[in-house]
Amino acid sequence: MNTAMLTALAEPNRLHIIELLRDGGPLTIGEITSRLELNQPQTSKHVRVLSEAGLVEVEPVANRRIIKLRPEPFQQLDSWLETFRSMWEDRLDRLDDYLREIQAQDKTFDQS
Template identity: 75%
Template sequence: MNTATLSALAEPNRLHIIELIRDGGSFTIGEIAVRLNLNQPQTSKHLRVLSDAGLVDVQPVANRRIITLRPQPLQELDAWLETFRRIWEDRFDRLDDYLMELQGKEQNPDDINKGSGGEK
């Protein structure tokens, strides 16, 4: 996974921008600033970050910028999450039980080690 996508989304204002565009379709930088109560310069800066991360498209129209969502990074994030769904179905319920039992009983470390990787 791309940490650029994640850190771009990790900032609350930027996350709000993404959600605003998701719901509203397309906006101008000034419109975004108004709707989210941000100053224009910080809005521009946040959009620069989002644009660098490939999360938005910026179309210059006259002296405005039309901001739209760009699906790809979010789709990649989705694909990454997909790699977890398999695990959740196969393994997790059983592993959970196993750990519960480990904690309930007094056990020695050798029994624990046989779980995943043999060592020592």
């Protein structure tokens, strides 16, 4: 895994920016600034960090910058999480076993 991405997400304001973008589509620096009640320079700095971590794409349009989420890092994070999934799916496996048992019982009943 990429620790740069995690470092970027670990800061509350930046995480908040990410969720703003997830919910509210692409936003400009100014929009993020007002919705998060930050100062504009801090917003710019945070977006810069997010951009350098690849989490966000910055598209200059005239006077302003349009910030959008990039899906790739989230996919990466997702497939990294995959490698842990067996941890909590053990329980589901046990449920599976249980269901299989029930099914076996049903068969027994069918034959009786």
